[in-house]
Amino acid sequence: MTAFILRRLVSMLLVLFCVVSLTFLLARLAPGSPFDKERTPPPWIKERQLQKYQLNGTLWQQYTSYMRDVVHGNLRVSFRYRNRTVNELLAQTLPVTATIGLAAFLIATTAGIWLGCLAAARHHTPTDTGAMLGALFAISIPTFVTGPLLILVFGLNLRWLPIGGWGNWSDILLPAITLAGPYTAYIARIMRTGMLDVLGQDFIRTARAKGLTERKIVYKHAVKVAILPVVSFLGPLAANLLTGSIVIETIFNIPGAGSFFVNSILNKDMFLLCGVTIVYCTLLVGLNLCVDVAYTFLDRRIKLYE
């Protein structure tokens, strides 16, 4: 187990190193910078500016000095938001993104697992067909369609929920539901397939022969095994939720890290762009490590059971 985690940690660091280098180089080599104004400034001013942001010297020098700063946890200052460090900006916005992501994660997993179990337990009934058709709809309709439509219905026509902004607990509801929608559907589909496989196995027949109720069989015995494919989907799920929240934040006007990411690209705000990418990747790769560890743990227990 320790060896496994260590090996994963090494590969995680390798991935992060590659991502950071790639992002830095691409952002540095991309033409255009916020220093480009309509008038070209005299060379000495440009030199001064570059020096201020530690972007002078050869590319190799810039790269190594940036990497040194990143290792020390310093993501440098933003070009656009004057005199504010990227660390500061991220510390303000990341909790917001994390809250939405977590809420969506909880909704997607609980609703998805429940729906999947329900559909599998009632295989070949209208409930099953309806749930799977609903899942296909949820997967096919993008969140930037469902989001504005939900605003239109619940925010503007019914006036039940706020249409955007951040501050009250009720502000989380609509964005989280919108974000969770497609992933609830994915999880429901994965759960249903897994459950159908498990329900055909011998130990379930034994459970049935013992005279257990169907409810007990599905929710107590079969779920433990059938949930494994869902657990292995949690890694990609986290990646998708993080990417998806960028759109959600734009639709609902939420001051999260995602909108900073989009703006940093539009403004050519290099250090902010690198910072957000680094933090997102670290988060994800870390989460994936947790999922992998959880999976081997769960898997081992199940092997003992069988």
Add this chain to the structure above:
Amino acid sequence: MNEPTVWQRLQKRNTAKLCLAITAFVVLAAVAGPFLLPSGYGDLTSNQFAPPSLSHLFGTDLNGRDVLFRVLEGARISLLVGGAGALISFFVGTAYGLISGYAGGKIDAFMMRGIEILYSVPRLIIILVFINAFDSGLKHWFAALHWDTFIAYSRIIILILCLGLIEWLTMARIVRGQVLALKSQQFVAAARSLGQSHVKIVTRHLLPNLVGVVVVYLTLTIPAVIMDESFLSFLGLGIQAPQASWGSLLSDGAQVINPVRSYWWLLVFPAAVMSSTLLAFNFLGDALRDALDPRQRK
């Protein structure tokens, strides 16, 4: 061999036929539609925000353009990006999966670990960095080559390339699994013992047997790429005005929703067209997968 073919099995499902008809209709409308509408529907006019009527079925937008015309134009670009991107992902994914599965052993383990890693990084975010780094470079390159017609399309080309290069992971996994299963079968062992080269085994024996699975995942990759493209365009980082894709149209539509006056037709019609197309593609893919699934042949 009286087993019904995949095509026959598909024909039995009415919903699958309907989905095939919808996709065909959307593609046809995207190709021919803009020519059939009266000329001038795509021009800027003073007829702003006209609600749907007989002359403008989907209403008009902020610049007085016909929304139906814009949606069809958007369909062209979205479908082009989706189709071409899926094609690239098809080549990359099949090649990767074939090599990984056929080589086996350590190479296979290494390549599959690579896929796992790619699954876990936010690919769309990295691709955004890519697109913005290379877009102007591609423009300069076209300008230097005097390929002036391509300059306007450089954004689309870079989108197609980048999206094609990120959506191949599932395809590679599926192909690899299939190759592993095929490799252990007797006809491959026979070919090998007859002294056929690796290239010939792959092209003559493995590839023809992969067609089915690959087609299914191609059908499922097209909507995925369309979704990615509209995601980027919705954020303003994909297709740039005056060109339109479904994503950028939806972004325009979402912006004019406000409590005072909602121009609902700017949102509802592009959303309906895009969603039903994606739904049709996904449904078709699912139906194809079921039709090909050996477990369902009993």
